[in-house]
Amino acid sequence: MYVKVGIDAGDFTYETQLPVKPGCMVVVPFKRTTKIGWVIDISREPNLPEAIKLRKVRQLISRKQVIENNLIQLAKWVANYYVAEVGHVIEHMLPQSIRRKSITRLLPRAKEFEIKNVRPQVDVLWEVDPTVRWDYYKHAIERTLSEGKDVLVLVPEQRDHRMLQDVPFYTSELRDSDKKRLWLALRRGDLRVVCGTRSAVFLPFRGLGLIIVEREDSKHYKEQDHPHYHARDVAIMRAMFEGIRVILGTGSPSLETYLNIKKGKYKLVNEPKFDELKIDVITLRKRQIFSPELKRKISNILQRGGKVVLFINLRGYSRYLICEDCGHTLRCPRCGVGLVYYRAGKMLRCHYCGYKEVAPTVCPNCQGTNIRYVSLGVERVLRRARASGLRQYFGMWSLIRLTLSL
Incomplete structure (x- = not known):
């Protein structure tokens, strides 16, 4: 008999005479060491060329299936x-203690799921x-529970x-x-509804009937x-499997x-209501940030x-610095x-890797001093908004800068 075993280096084919089943945990040789896999x-x-000599599974850690066939399909x-x-992926699905040999005796009998592979609703x-x-959601949960099915509610944050x-x-x-206590309770069928963050999508429900993804657009x-x-x-x-x-x-669907x-492919269950939006496009004069029309509307x-x-x-403060001489x-x-130039500290920063350096006062290429700030950043707009010339429009209202780095 031949088995494909998933380990942290990939999936590999081994020969065995042990009474293994899909989802069992085993020890296999890999290069000059051994690894635990599923x-x-x-x-x-073996569906491999005859010249390839296969190695054998060293040990069957658990006769019970640690992971059920529906989650094996999902892991693949x-x-x-x-x-x-x-x-x-399977390691990520399981609590660390479930991956230990001593806990396998506590595992409830695995359920054999029918892999349907149909377009989900x-x-x-x-x-x-x-x-x-x-x-x-609560009405949908009640309806699903009344049908004898379980419910998973995914939320982006705790x-x-x-x-x-x-x-x-x-x-x-x-x-x-x-994690182990909740995981085992689900495997036994003791829990019907669970709420969780992204890793909860891999929990071993016995009869899942509904998955709710709240704020599906969240990063x-x-x-x-x-x-x-x-x-x-x-x-x-x-849901498809x-x-x-x-x-x-x-409240604002992802693209x-x-x-x-x-x-x-997806069904919209309600008719979203929006206030009518009015968009005005205004051409600004050179070096102008706030047009007279914008000032009046803010006021x-x-x-x-x-x-x-x-x-x-x-x-x-500015997208980048450029030498106007060269x-x-x-x-x-x-x-x-x-x-990107930050006026506070007079620093230049890379938003990709975090590199930073002090902004030069002379061009490192031609030694010129005619350096210009290009494009508008939040710091520059806020500085202009706080300028004394705009007090007549903004009065004494507070101005707050909100960025991802704050």
């Missing part, structure tokens, strides 16, 4: 789509008011759990003992470490979700007790991109 496929033929997809090792709730979204305080919460920041669903999966997309693929429904809730709505809004947001898509621009020696 059986992901079994076959009677994640590994293929995000260019990762399937063994590493993906419903999009496009609603700005989070209270309305959560009311919709603070979002407050809307389901009485529901167990799973996050990577939990102690491993708490927090993207895993920054290896494997670099996106929990929203993994949830949709899990298990033939269940997904609800994507958002991917919006495109899938337009293509008819009118503030007088009525309103608030104003000035969106500037650049941190710092045209030389200062660039990051690592990345090759223009260095």
